[in-house]
Amino acid sequence: MAERSAIFPAGEYRRRVSALQGAMAAEGMEALLLTTPPDVFYVTGFLTRFWESPTRPWFVIVPSSGPPVAVIPAIGAELMGRTWIEDIRTWDAPDPQDDGVSLLIDALTGIVPERGRVGLPMGPETHLRMPLADHALVEARLAPRTFTDATAVVRRVREVKSETEIDRIRAACGVADRAFARVPEFAGEGRTMAEVFRAFQVALLEEGADWVSYVAGGAGRDGYGDVISPAGDRALQQGDVLMLDTGAVRDGHYCDFDRNFAVGRASDAARRTHAALHAATDAALRELRPGLRACDVHRLLANELRARGATPGAGRLGHGLGLSLTEWPSFTPLDDTVLREGMVLTLEPGAEVAPGRLLVHEENLVLRVDGPELLSTRAPAELPVVGA
Amino acid sequence: MAERSAIFPAGEYRRRVSALQGAMAAEGMEALLLTTPPDVFYVTGFLTRFWESPTRPWFVIVPSSGPPVAVIPAIGAELMGRTWIEDIRTWDAPDPQDDGVSLLIDALTGIVPERGRVGLPMGPETHLRMPLADHALVEARLAPRTFTDATAVVRRVREVKSETEIDRIRAACGVADRAFARVPEFAGEGRTMAEVFRAFQVALLEEGADWVSYVAGGAGRDGYGDVISPAGDRALQQGDVLMLDTGAVRDGHYCDFDRNFAVGRASDAARRTHAALHAATDAALRELRPGLRACDVHRLLANELRARGATPGAGRLGHGLGLSLTEWPSFTPLDDTVLREGMVLTLEPGAEVAPGRLLVHEENLVLRVDGPELLSTRAPAELPVVGA
Numbered sequence: 175m176a177e178r179s180a181i182f183p184a185g186e187y188r189r190r191v192s193a194l195q196g197a198m199a200a201e202g203m204e205a206l207l208l209t210t211p212p213d214v215f216y217v218t219g220f221l222t223r224f225w226e227s228p229t230r231p232w233f234v235i236v237p238s239s240g241p242p243v244a245v246i247p248a249i250g251a252e253l254m255g256r257t258w259i260e261d262i263r264t265w266d267a268p269d270p271q272d273d274g275v276s277l278l279i280d281a282l283t284g285i286v287p288e289r290g291r292v293g294l295p296m297g298p299e300t301h302l303r304m305p306l307a308d309h310a311l312v313e314a315r316l317a318p319r320t321f322t323d324a325t326a327v328v329r330r331v332r333e334v335k336s337e338t339e340i341d342r343i344r345a346a347c348g349v350a351d352r353a354f355a356r357v358p359e360f361a362g363e364g365r366t367m368a369e370v371f372r373a374f375q376v377a378l379l380e381e382g383a384d385w386v387s388y389v390a391g392g393a394g395r396d397g398y399g400d401v402i403s404p405a406g407d408r409a410l411q412q413g414d415v416l417m418l419d420t421g422a423v424r425d426g427h428y429c430d431f432d433r434n435f436a437v438g439r440a441s442d443a444a445r446r447t448h449a450a451l452h453a454a455t456d457a458a459l460r461e462l463r464p465g466l467r468a469c470d471v472h473r474l475l476a477n478e479l480r481a482r483g484a485t486p487g488a489g490r491l492g493h494g495l496g497l498s499l500t501e502w503p504s505f506t507p508l509d510d511t512v513l514r515e516g517m518v519l520t521l522e523p524g525a526e527v528a529p530g531r532l533l534v535h536e537e538n539l540v541l542r543v544d545g546p547e548l549l550s551t552r553a554p555a556e557l558p559v560v561g562a
Numbered sequence: 563m564a565e566r567s568a569i570f571p572a573g574e575y576r577r578r579v580s581a582l583q584g585a586m587a588a589e590g591m592e593a594l595l596l597t598t599p600p601d602v603f604y605v606t607g608f609l610t611r612f613w614e615s616p617t618r619p620w621f622v623i624v625p626s627s628g629p630p631v632a633v634i635p636a637i638g639a640e641l642m643g644r645t646w647i648e649d650i651r652t653w654d655a656p657d658p659q660d661d662g663v664s665l666l667i668d669a670l671t672g673i674v675p676e677r678g679r680v681g682l683p684m685g686p687e688t689h690l691r692m693p694l695a696d697h698a699l700v701e702a703r704l705a706p707r708t709f710t711d712a713t714a715v716v717r718r719v720r721e722v723k724s725e726t727e728i729d730r731i732r733a734a735c736g737v738a739d740r741a742f743a744r745v746p747e748f749a750g751e752g753r754t755m756a757e758v759f760r761a762f763q764v765a766l767l768e769e770g771a772d773w774v775s776y777v778a779g780g781a782g783r784d785g786y787g788d789v790i791s792p793a794g795d796r797a798l799q800q801g802d803v804l805m806l807d808t809g810a811v812r813d814g815h816y817c818d819f820d821r822n823f824a825v826g827r828a829s830d831a832a833r834r835t836h837a838a839l840h841a842a843t844d845a846a847l848r849e850l851r852p853g854l855r856a857c858d859v860h861r862l863l864a865n866e867l868r869a870r871g872a873t874p875g876a877g878r879l880g881h882g883l884g885l886s887l888t889e890w891p892s893f894t895p896l897d898d899t900v901l902r903e904g905m906v907l908t909l910e911p912g913a914e915v916a917p918g919r920l921l922v923h924e925e926n927l928v929l930r931v932d933g934p935e936l937l938s939t940r941a942p943a944e945l946p947v948v949g950a
């Protein structure tokens with residue numbers, strides 16, 4: 175079968191592994207152990223929705239030189255065999271007595287010298303996708319080798335996207351653009367949120383999503399109560415603002431942006447807030463440059479909102495994206511990450527319309543040397559109206 | 563907004579918490595710390611697709627008595643506030659300096675005495691959804707309190723479903739049943755797998771899925787190479803067997819079963835293997851009872867396949883499901899879990915048709931005192947034919 179499992183030519187993965195190995199050398203790591211869907215996909219091109227099953231752990235080892243080693247359940251051998259990875263070691267998982275632990279230890283001890291260090295992402299926005307007890311066992315049996323935090327190594331490399339990655343994220347954004355353009359076909363007064371969410375997901379698929387990993391939204395007069403809720407049974411009403419947010423996936427790459435709509439005429443407060451969010455986003459699109467820090471972008475957006483009489487929402491006002499719905503960095507007051515050319519980012523200013531009611535506005539972009547290039551089609555300055 | 567966030571009445575969650583607390587007492591645990599989507603949903607009813615963002619950790623503590631405590635990012639306060647949980651403590655996440663760690667430690671030290679033990683799932687099919695470095699920090703600052711493995715506690719309780727849970731899983735199975743019945747509308751000679759996967763997801767949504775967390779499949783003469791692949795660009799051909807497998811979600815509950823179709827006339831080998839899989843499933847449906855062990859079911863299915871001249875596939879031949887696509891136990895030779903009334907299970911025998919080509923057949927059921935009750939509509943004995 176001529177399956178589309180590679181996504182990129184092997185050269186792209188070799189470039190990534192080489193970049194990781196450079197960063198590992200600077201940190202004195204003899205190997206890097208990866209366990210999560212985006213990290214494994216990044217290095218191998220192994221793309222499957224089977225991660226949805228929590229049953230089995232999956233391991234990819236990046237040695238200090240040479241190609242990666244996949245230590246994976248046998249059920250994945252055929253699919254991994256269609257990627258550029260050649261050293262694929264499998265076990266019959268799930269095995270309640272030894273679920274890949276011995277095989278992983280063998281692979282690591284063959285690669286890492288006795289006093290060596292194994293990098294493992296342990297820091298912000300990471301987790302270890304294997305049973306904690308098995309990790310403790312691996313750690314004990316690898317000694318005197320040690321595990322050390324590799325978050326910075328992985329992050330520095332993954333944060334800056336290649337042109338070919340950017341193309342894929344742009345394609346995912348295009349899917350969402352086209353689906354958002356169709357919202358007036360299925361959203362309007364009397365339609366329930368459940369109906370709208372379902373029709374929106376169908377539109378995303380019809381417009382080219384391979385699958386839809388994320389849809390959230392809300393609706394109400396003067397905005398919505400939160401931005402992470404699934405659909406409820408409430409019907410849209412005249413005067414509501416409707417928000418839909420999506421992470422649609424195309425070739426394993428995500429978009430992440432939202433759009434707001436007015437059901438008939440929105441309240442003056444909602445219109446004023448939307449205008450402030452739009453203008454603040456325009457200001458950030460003008461001023462964003464490599465060299466700014468994430469916290470600078472937060473301050474810029476918050477100041478622009480306040481200058482227009484809007485109250486910035488709590489929480490971050492944008493973030494990275496690409497191989498997962500959200501990635502480092504975060505536009506918060508505490509994140510001092512320096513922005514670099516090639517980062518793919520969201521601008522996501524939110525503001526309170528009334529106590530407990532908010533609006534959030536979002537765009538996706540890639541940061542170029544001279545400023546942002548939009549990946550999403552810029553939202554209109556005025557709230558688009560859907561049937562009322 | 564009258565959102566559908568509760569899923570069940572509070573009594574259902576109280577029953578679950580009480581069952582967990584009973585199991586915790588037997589193990590001498592003063593608290594249970596939960597971090598993953600199914601565990602948090604199970605105890606609280608907190609349902610969101612926002613787990614797709616890896617940025618923020620979420621914590622729910624079940625004390626040895628009394629209601630749970632949610633220690634969560636502020637972005638989730640509004641949605642958690644619509645569940646039965648009353649003690650909700652939040653922080654502004656992501657915080658690169660302290661991402662909920664202090665708040666979690668405060669909550670745990672307020673609940674667990676100084677020599678007490680905190681249960682945490684660390685065993686098979688679990689993982690810890692928080693940064694490993696933060697876990698180490700929490701562990702150090704909680705001392706002399708210790709973490710101890712709570713996999714058995716969570717598993718014993720979650721494995722047996724209530725009637726109200728079974729109803730939800732049955733509803734998810736019904737969605738897939740209706741979507742599978744529509745496969746002949748969009749699958750046939752010349753259609754690419756990408757087109758078929760997309761149309762199948764649309765059908766699942768139209769038939770009532772809130773979202774589609776999992777679709778995999780394959781096609782080929784004499785079966786497919788694996789069962790976890792995403793769609794490729796290959797077009798269906800006369801004589802192919804097409805398999806589609808889905809975990810469609812309705813009210814936070816999953817189905818997990820597949821269906822096979824013949825594009826025109828399947829090969830004799832594929833037809834013979836399909837008949838063996840169907841007959842082996844019939845045998846298991848007759849003989850499955852509480853008290854059997856998971857390994858007994860594996861042996862039963864494997865023997866039935868061999869008796870019909872089929873070669874059982876490697877790996878497990880069925881498993882639990884419900885709050886995630888797959889759950890404990892596993893029908894493998896090594897899993898000695900005793901089956902209990904109220905378990906929701908898949909029978910998933912697979913067999914080799916030719917070297918490297920397999921067929922897999924799957925049904926979902928709930929185990930009653932006198933045997934299985936099917937939750938999926940029994941697949942036909944003969945491979946259904948789609949347009950050729």
